[in-house]
Amino acid sequence: xxxxxxxxxxxxxxxxxxxxxxxxxxxxxxxxxxxxxxxxxxxxxxxxxxxxxxxxxxxxxxxxxxxxxxxxxxxxxxxxxxxxxxxxxxxxxxxxxxxxxxxxxxxxxxxxxx
Amino acid sequence: xxxxxxxxxxxxxxxxxxxxxxxxxxxxxxxxxxxxxxxxxxxxxxxxxxxxxxxxxxxxxxxxxxxxxxxxxxxxxxxxxxxxxxxxxxxxxxxxxxxxxxxxxxxxxxxx
Numbered sequence: 001x002x003x004x005x006x007x008x009x010x011x012x013x014x015x016x017x018x019x020x021x022x023x024x025x026x027x028x029x030x031x032x033x034x035x036x037x038x039x040x041x042x043x044x045x046x047x048x049x050x051x052x053x054x055x056x057x058x059x060x061x062x063x064x065x066x067x068x069x070x071x072x073x074x075x076x077x078x079x080x081x082x083x084x085x086x087x088x089x090x091x092x093x094x095x096x097x098x099x100x101x102x103x104x105x106x107x108x109x110x111x112x113x114x
Numbered sequence: 115x116x117x118x119x120x121x122x123x124x125x126x127x128x129x130x131x132x133x134x135x136x137x138x139x140x141x142x143x144x145x146x147x148x149x150x151x152x153x154x155x156x157x158x159x160x161x162x163x164x165x166x167x168x169x170x171x172x173x174x175x176x177x178x179x180x181x182x183x184x185x186x187x188x189x190x191x192x193x194x195x196x197x198x199x200x201x202x203x204x205x206x207x208x209x210x211x212x213x214x215x216x217x218x219x220x221x222x223x224x225x226x
Contacts, residue, residue, distance in 0.1 A: 034214055042116065042204060042217040043157070088157065092212060099170035100211040102147065104157040 002027040006089050006105035017079050021108045023089030024071040033072050036088040079112045118218035120205050126224045132193040135221045139207030146188040152201040195225045
């Protein structure tokens with residue numbers, strides 16, 4: 001059974017700190033890994049990673065994938081209170097005849113204190 | 115705003131009833147996905163449609179069904195509702211299977 005595990009489940013830091021969120025996966029026929037940010041509503045897309053070792057960056061957020069060790073990390077530098085959210089990691093298995101499942105991890109609840 | 119719309123935002127109904135949730139994907143997206151999010155289960159994939167055809171099924175109960183119409187909007191039908199069906203139901207869309215998915219604002223269903 002496909003599995004995505006995130007750690008830690010909860011993290012509380014001070015504004016300005018740097019955080020690293022972890023995601024490991026076991027899926028058949030891996031295709032890509034995605035990160036989402038979920039505040040009080042719908043998950044918002046952050047990154048999609050398909051190739052190992054290539055860092056994706058957007059402002060203070062960055063992410064990298066290791067397909068050999070089956071994990072990804074999401075880094076947030078100089079955290080702000082607006083970064084407080086649940087961060088979700090999800091994996092897409094291979095697309096066969098248009099069929100695709102997105103398997104989500106449990107999420108990491110990040111709280112940034114001023 | 116992702117461009118995916120869902121109606122209604124909130125729905126309160128009684129056990130045994132039937133409801134229909136509606137989703138309009140982003141313009142140009144052919145693939146629609148439905149998810150259920152409850153406190154104890156996280157985000158669970160239910161079903162996927164691509165260009166009007168069902169393509170993948172997840173943990174969807176037999177009491178639930180969905181369809182995608184020629185104009186690409188989708189509906190999720192939940193019948194014989196139970197208290198445990200109370201959850202947030204999200205719709206997401208992507209241009210094609212394998213692309214990143216964009217989520218709608220969700221429908222919060224409460225079964226009393």
